[in-house]
Amino acid sequence: MKHFRTCLVLCASLVLFSGGCKLFENSPPVVSFRIQPEVGDTATVFYLDATDVTDIRTAAWQLQVRWDFNSDGMWDTEFSHVKENAWKYHQEGIYQITCECTDTKGNRSALTLPVRVQNPIRDSLLTDSRDGQTYRTVFLFNRWWMAESLRYGQSVDSTAAVKDNEIPEYYLNPAGIVSPFGGYYTWPEATNYERDTSRGICPEGWHLPRVEDHAGLEDFCQLGYFTKKYLGIGGLFHINLERSGMYHVPSGTWHRTGTWSEYWMTIPGRMKGFVSWMHFSFNDIPKIYYDADFYVPEWIGWNNDWGFFTYKKTAIPVRCVKDE
Amino acid sequence: MNRAIPIFGLLSILAFGSCNNDLDLVYYADPIPVVYGILCPQDSVHRVMIRRSFICGDSVEHYAKQPDSVLFGTVQVNMEVRSDEGSVLERYNFQPEVFALRNEGFFASAPNILYATRSTQPVNPLIINTFDKYTLTAYFPEIDKSIIAETWIPPVLMLASPARLDPFEMDMLVEQSIRFVWQQSQTYNIEMITVFNYLEEINYEWIPKSIKHKRTYPHLGKNQYASREELSLNGDWFYPMVGGRIKKDPSVSARKFVSIDFLFFTIPAGAYDNYLYTQYPTDYSESTFSNIINGQGLFTAYSRRELKGFTLGTASIDSLVSGKDTRDLGFVRW
Numbered sequence: 001m002k003h004f005r006t007c008l009v010l011c012a013s014l015v016l017f018s019g020g021c022k023l024f025e026n027s028p029p030v031v032s033f034r035i036q037p038e039v040g041d042t043a044t045v046f047y048l049d050a051t052d053v054t055d056i057r058t059a060a061w062q063l064q065v066r067w068d069f070n071s072d073g074m075w076d077t078e079f080s081h082v083k084e085n086a087w088k089y090h091q092e093g094i095y096q097i098t099c100e101c102t103d104t105k106g107n108r109s110a111l112t113l114p115v116r117v118q119n120p121i122r123d124s125l126l127t128d129s130r131d132g133q134t135y136r137t138v139f140l141f142n143r144w145w146m147a148e149s150l151r152y153g154q155s156v157d158s159t160a161a162v163k164d165n166e167i168p169e170y171y172l173n174p175a176g177i178v179s180p181f182g183g184y185y186t187w188p189e190a191t192n193y194e195r196d197t198s199r200g201i202c203p204e205g206w207h208l209p210r211v212e213d214h215a216g217l218e219d220f221c222q223l224g225y226f227t228k229k230y231l232g233i234g235g236l237f238h239i240n241l242e243r244s245g246m247y248h249v250p251s252g253t254w255h256r257t258g259t260w261s262e263y264w265m266t267i268p269g270r271m272k273g274f275v276s277w278m279h280f281s282f283n284d285i286p287k288i289y290y291d292a293d294f295y296v297p298e299w300i301g302w303n304n305d306w307g308f309f310t311y312k313k314t315a316i317p318v319r320c321v322k323d324e
Numbered sequence: 325m326n327r328a329i330p331i332f333g334l335l336s337i338l339a340f341g342s343c344n345n346d347l348d349l350v351y352y353a354d355p356i357p358v359v360y361g362i363l364c365p366q367d368s369v370h371r372v373m374i375r376r377s378f379i380c381g382d383s384v385e386h387y388a389k390q391p392d393s394v395l396f397g398t399v400q401v402n403m404e405v406r407s408d409e410g411s412v413l414e415r416y417n418f419q420p421e422v423f424a425l426r427n428e429g430f431f432a433s434a435p436n437i438l439y440a441t442r443s444t445q446p447v448n449p450l451i452i453n454t455f456d457k458y459t460l461t462a463y464f465p466e467i468d469k470s471i472i473a474e475t476w477i478p479p480v481l482m483l484a485s486p487a488r489l490d491p492f493e494m495d496m497l498v499e500q501s502i503r504f505v506w507q508q509s510q511t512y513n514i515e516m517i518t519v520f521n522y523l524e525e526i527n528y529e530w531i532p533k534s535i536k537h538k539r540t541y542p543h544l545g546k547n548q549y550a551s552r553e554e555l556s557l558n559g560d561w562f563y564p565m566v567g568g569r570i571k572k573d574p575s576v577s578a579r580k581f582v583s584i585d586f587l588f589f590t591i592p593a594g595a596y597d598n599y600l601y602t603q604y605p606t607d608y609s610e611s612t613f614s615n616i617i618n619g620q621g622l623f624t625a626y627s628r629r630e631l632k633g634f635t636l637g638t639a640s641i642d643s644l645v646s647g648k649d650t651r652d653l654g655f656v657r658w
Contacts, residue, residue, distance in 0.1 A: 034410075035410075036406065036409070036410025037406065037410040037411050043400070043415070045462075045463060045470040047472050047617070084617045085617065086470040086617050086618050088461075088463045088470045230411075
């Protein structure tokens, strides 16, 4: 009986011991890596840093990594103790980068992260044949955008009411200057009193931004990048969205100036709309709001007491997109 | 005995057979980009040198003299200013240019190709902050490889003293002719170079000359807090320095003082440590320092602050002419 007990304890210890060892031996490394920058163009060399990979039983310097720069299943590098790499893409697109790590026991694990590659930004100039004014333009996500806000027509005093008189009228920005904010137009003025809600008062061959014009920008937003450095004045996308805010005509007050970029847009089936880019805020994460119903403007701070005819009483800038 | 014969035969076959398999010591591998770039944000044009490793079976000297062995055909070189998060804030394109001839040496001396920014492209100071970095990138189509290297952009040294940074007439006979005060950090080494400019008259011709004196202030250790560094200069240091550095020369009939310049260099700690390593290698250091990812070499930057054109007052020049440390050097008043 005594021997039986001893054998039982020994067996239990062996099972526990061997089981415990297997648990450790089978633990694969924990892969983490970063890509800098997360968005680039076809001239960008991306920096890939997997120096933070870890493993329970293997020292960090003994871990090896290999890379698949487009996740096509073909490894682009051999396993190496060097955990940093650099790669350049020759075509635009969203690529998935896979990093696989192995420890000294051959346990492996992998992580895949996306990277966005776009074509280098092209800039040009647009001359409005109606008044000879010149605007900078930029080719962004397969669209030509005006990189400055429209300033077509004539400015009116901030206390004056605009009229349907065939001459587009706009308000000046809080500092009383036109450039670089352009004019602040009410919805009726921006659409020539809804005679043309597609082109609005844009130059010939250009139109008010539509939902589909924002597709690339929306994808960009979902990646959660810092807006200021991309979309703001002097930003990398060259679109120069100024922090325009909006002007409420009856009360003569400015709202969100210095924090929000806004411009009119058209929404199929609903006609009216505007785009608000929330940026330069605390966390600087971009958001795009299409004002398509009553609640959205209320939610983003459009005062309730402005009433139902808000579009007639609110002035914001106009940006135009080139017809395809 | 009978067994020994077949064993001996087998061993002989193995031994001679293995001799037939020549070990190929030269195996093809992609060339390794070798990059050297030491930049200064205050420069209007930046230059980097890019070479390649090569493999050859024999006659290494012959191959080293061939430009094709040490140069890549086409290289796309950019330098970017990237934020700490990795956003690209600015990009500068580098183009190949044939620079002045190199001295003859082991490697091909011509063409001496460097990659340079095309024109004056000063870094926009408005977008630079403490954590921004210079990022050098290069793509090599021949091998479909890219390299990348980063370095902090060193700030220009801020001086708490002197209050006036424009040059003035110094009096070397007072206790503090000039006093420099700055903040020393863990991140950067400070190098201060005092340049003493003068003219030498040789055969009735005045020739510009200068002597330099360097002081180094190493970066602080990890457990040290930022500290105030202070340096006061006066005649007790100045005249012996001039007297000790300028040699008496019978061919020089006279010397004239021109000006004193103070140059401050801010050098990243890592780069400076690497420089020291190259100067004083140890047995423990076996590998070469490199911060080029996918390549070899060094990419770093330093900042420069120049305070130029300081002059000496009449009494200070009198001491230079007839003082005990410098009277034999032939300085004259003018």
